[in-house]
Amino acid sequence: MFPFIFEWVWDMSHIVFMGGLWYALSIIGLGMTYCLIKAIADTAGIGIGGHHHDDHH
Amino acid sequence: MDSALIPEGVKRCSVGKFLIFLGVVGAVLLWGVFAMLLCWIKGLNQTNMNDYYGFALWIWADLAVIALGGGAFFTGFLRYIIGKDELKNIINYAVLIGFICYSSALLILAIDIGQPLRGWFIFWHANVHSMLTEVAFCLSCYFGVLTIEYLPLILENRQLEKVPFFHHLSHNMHEIMAVFAATGAFLSFFHQGSLGGVSGVLFGRPFGYREGIFIWPWTFFLFTWSAAACGPCFTILITKITEKVTRKKLVKDNVIELLAKISGWMLATYTIAKILDTWYWASVTAPSKGFWVLDFYSNNPFYGPWILVLEIIICGVLPALILITESGRKSKPALLLAVILAAIGVSVNRWVMVLQVMAVPVMPFDSWYMYFPSWQEIATTILPVAYGVILIGLSHRYLPIFPQEKELNPVD
Numbered sequence: 282m283f284p285f286i287f288e289w290v291w292d293m294s295h296i297v298f299m300g301g302l303w304y305a306l307s308i309i310g311l312g313m314t315y316c317l318i319k320a321i322a323d324t325a326g327i328g329i330g331g332h333h334h335d336d337h338h
Numbered sequence: 339m340d341s342a343l344i345p346e347g348v349k350r351c352s353v354g355k356f357l358i359f360l361g362v363v364g365a366v367l368l369w370g371v372f373a374m375l376l377c378w379i380k381g382l383n384q385t386n387m388n389d390y391y392g393f394a395l396w397i398w399a400d401l402a403v404i405a406l407g408g409g410a411f412f413t414g415f416l417r418y419i420i421g422k423d424e425l426k427n428i429i430n431y432a433v434l435i436g437f438i439c440y441s442s443a444l445l446i447l448a449i450d451i452g453q454p455l456r457g458w459f460i461f462w463h464a465n466v467h468s469m470l471t472e473v474a475f476c477l478s479c480y481f482g483v484l485t486i487e488y489l490p491l492i493l494e495n496r497q498l499e500k501v502p503f504f505h506h507l508s509h510n511m512h513e514i515m516a517v518f519a520a521t522g523a524f525l526s527f528f529h530q531g532s533l534g535g536v537s538g539v540l541f542g543r544p545f546g547y548r549e550g551i552f553i554w555p556w557t558f559f560l561f562t563w564s565a566a567a568c569g570p571c572f573t574i575l576i577t578k579i580t581e582k583v584t585r586k587k588l589v590k591d592n593v594i595e596l597l598a599k600i601s602g603w604m605l606a607t608y609t610i611a612k613i614l615d616t617w618y619w620a621s622v623t624a625p626s627k628g629f630w631v632l633d634f635y636s637n638n639p640f641y642g643p644w645i646l647v648l649e650i651i652i653c654g655v656l657p658a659l660i661l662i663t664e665s666g667r668k669s670k671p672a673l674l675l676a677v678i679l680a681a682i683g684v685s686v687n688r689w690v691m692v693l694q695v696m697a698v699p700v701m702p703f704d705s706w707y708m709y710f711p712s713w714q715e716i717a718t719t720i721l722p723v724a725y726g727v728i729l730i731g732l733s734h735r736y737l738p739i740f741p742q743e744k745e746l747n748p749v750d
Contacts, residue, residue, distance in 0.1 A: 282463070297466075305524070308517065323506035
């Protein structure tokens, strides 16, 4: 639900619930966008920052 | 035949043996899928749910797998936020088990809502006064987080890793995994809690009703606490079962013992809190609503007073005592017993908070109402177990799930 939808009401419940949802989705989305863009850049040989090492886990 | 896909330096059974295993478990899976299709095509009349039991076997299974899958968020929290570095050797498996548990929970919900095509309504037409809305939000987002945590493992498959983009993507995801783990811990805290909060706010059902802080009843905190305590126990249990089936040691004892020790203290403190909660509820909350504690228990097979003893003493106090003592953790049979009891304990707690809440008569003309699930409900509840076994089998065979496996099982 977005603020421009007719069901939306500017009260604390909507702000907390939907704000929390969009906040979490934004972190997940931005995190994955960063990983994808950096992976494309790394594959193309363009450094974006950070250093490469193989010590995962 | 598939040796090019198997991680280097580890030994796996023959393809034939593996296909037989997949075939047997796959048959169970198909039985569940058939029952699931019946529920979707013919409707929820395929179940034995009724006006008393709007929540039934599925919701119990849902809450139980969500609690048992709590090992993923709590182990991730310990590994990435607290910095318990040894847990890097079990975190992959905890993530896989969490992924299976949460995808199973979502699958069960998709069957339970009867109209899965309208599943998105909860996001678009959200009831912002419902704890279950919060659960739906956090559950879906956390499943996204678990998928993100599981994806790098898939990309580390021997063949996939040869693709430069996949190699870099997997590496980059590992680099910022702490961000995802912290988000996962935040989401888990709220959805585990809100599942407990649902019964805690039912003032018309004094068996479940609890007082609390602000809008959160005590059950909110107890559910999160118990998931953090028993989820890692389930991770240890599945690791031990996997070791038994594969006849290999996959994780070093010091890693298991560390996780068991932390779970033990979480379980011990949770059990103390649960005992205090039960005592206050029995002596203050329930009498204030006109009930005596034994009014909530019956001589029927499902909801006798024994269930309280089973949940708190046998599956709470006993495993906690085993896990917090060094000799208990070091003894293999005792450790196994403790993690089995802890997993049963949290499942019994969810059973009580879902089904007994609805079975207890609250009106003078009411009586105890029994419920036994239909075969379709049973089959669709077993379906996620078969799916989980298959996914574990495939992941163990083709992905580097256990970083210590090579060292513990050198191949000549």
